[in-house]
Amino acid sequence: xxxxxxxxxxxxxxxxxxxxxxxxxxxxxxxxxxxxxxxxxxxxxxxxxxxxxxxxxxxxxxxxxxxxxxxxxxxxxxxxxxxxxxxxxxxxxxxxxxxxxxxxxxxxxxxxxxxxxxxxxxxxxxxxxxxxxxxxxxxxxxxxxxxxxxxxxxxxxxxxxxxxxxxxxxxxxxxxxxxxxxxxxxxxxxxxxxxxxxxxxxxxxxxxxxxxxxxxxxxxxxxxxxxxxxxxxxxxxxxxxxxxxxxxxxxxxxxxxxxxxxxxxxxxxxxxxxxxxxxxxxxxxxxxxxxxxxxxxxxxxxxxx
Ligand code: COA
Ligand code: ZN
Numbered sequence: 001x002x003x004x005x006x007x008x009x010x011x012x013x014x015x016x017x018x019x020x021x022x023x024x025x026x027x028x029x030x031x032x033x034x035x036x037x038x039x040x041x042x043x044x045x046x047x048x049x050x051x052x053x054x055x056x057x058x059x060x061x062x063x064x065x066x067x068x069x070x071x072x073x074x075x076x077x078x079x080x081x082x083x084x085x086x087x088x089x090x091x092x093x094x095x096x097x098x099x100x101x102x103x104x105x106x107x108x109x110x111x112x113x114x115x116x117x118x119x120x121x122x123x124x125x126x127x128x129x130x131x132x133x134x135x136x137x138x139x140x141x142x143x144x145x146x147x148x149x150x151x152x153x154x155x156x157x158x159x160x161x162x163x164x165x166x167x168x169x170x171x172x173x174x175x176x177x178x179x180x181x182x183x184x185x186x187x188x189x190x191x192x193x194x195x196x197x198x199x200x201x202x203x204x205x206x207x208x209x210x211x212x213x214x215x216x217x218x219x220x221x222x223x224x225x226x227x228x229x230x231x232x233x234x235x236x237x238x239x240x241x242x243x244x245x246x247x248x249x250x251x252x253x254x255x256x257x258x259x260x261x262x263x264x265x266x267x268x269x270x271x272x273x274x275x276x277x278x279x280x281x282x283x284x285x286x287x288x289x290x291x292x293x294x295x296x297x298x299x300x301x302x303x304x305x
Pocket of ligand 1: 052053054055056057086
């Protein structure tokens with residue numbers, strides 16, 4: 001007899017084209033970035049962070065965001081998001097036709113100044129303007145609280161500090177609120193506390209997790225966030241990535257590693273693990289170096305993918 005059970009969905013936002021490439025030593029052309037996005041879509045991705053509309057002096061690798069967005073396939077199956085940190089950025093994002101605008105508020109003052117030359121309060125204010133502009137243009141909004149598990153400059157970050165920011169950002173009613181362990185220092189107990197608290201401070205708003213695997217804790221943190229009801233995660237093909245303003249920050253958790261984990265746990269992602277692994281092999285040839293993903297090396301199991 002056929003089982004009618006429908007698997008619960010974990011949604012992955014693929015961030016390799018933005019968070020992944022912004023700090024990679026390789027300089028990919030617009031054509032290479034667009035080919036990466038096409039391959040990601042072919043592997044089943046429906047949400048792709050494609051570009052950053054920030055200062056090209058601050059992040060030179062993302063200077064071509066307008067050209068990338070102009071060339072990506074627009075079949076309607078993929079929702080494209082882009083980062084904007086000020087009014088000019090959101091205007092460029094609207095002009096480029098993105099489906100979703102993402103903002104960032106860093107949880108600590110020193111990192112906030114290093115990343116976006118603004119205090120935490122100024123960043124919240126900038127986000128309010130970005131959010132209003134995006135909503136007026138009919139575009140979805142997501143805002144990330146960054147460095148929630150620790151700061152490269154100030155060390156440990158108090159949970160209350162993060163949750164106060166979450167509460168303020170919740171007032172803008174984003175479609176999603178993202179908690180990011182930007183430098184990969186978090187552990188599952190801490191992640192559970194943060195997401196539990198965020199759920200209380202942002203009732204009715206979908207929460208998303210963003211983890212870097214700098215200290216090999218990202219998958220454990222994802223499992224902890226899932227235990228707290230989180231069903232949407234950022235990840236990066238091959239585990240490429242970093243932050244140009246966070247010393248020693250290494251890659252995002254690898255998409256293949258997350259997909260293997262959650263598929264084996266009985267969830268569906270809509271993604272084809274074999275196609276992702278093939279795309280990682282292609283990406284390595286484009287970048288000219290290897291990537292951290294483990295499942296891309298080992299393959300799936302029992303089907304190698
Ligand atoms: N798009 C393009 N150029 C922009 C821009 C945008 N959205 N915002 C600012 N600029 C340019 C300005 O034209 C100006 O250029 P000029 O020096 O040639 O005159 C320069 O950037 C500085 O502009 P200013 O408005 O004074 O911004 P700032 O110095 O206060 O910096 C940010 C604010 C947010 C623009 C900048 O810190 C930034 O882009 N940071 C990137 C952070 C990032 O992407 N981090 C990684 C992901 S979280
Ligand atoms: Zn990140």
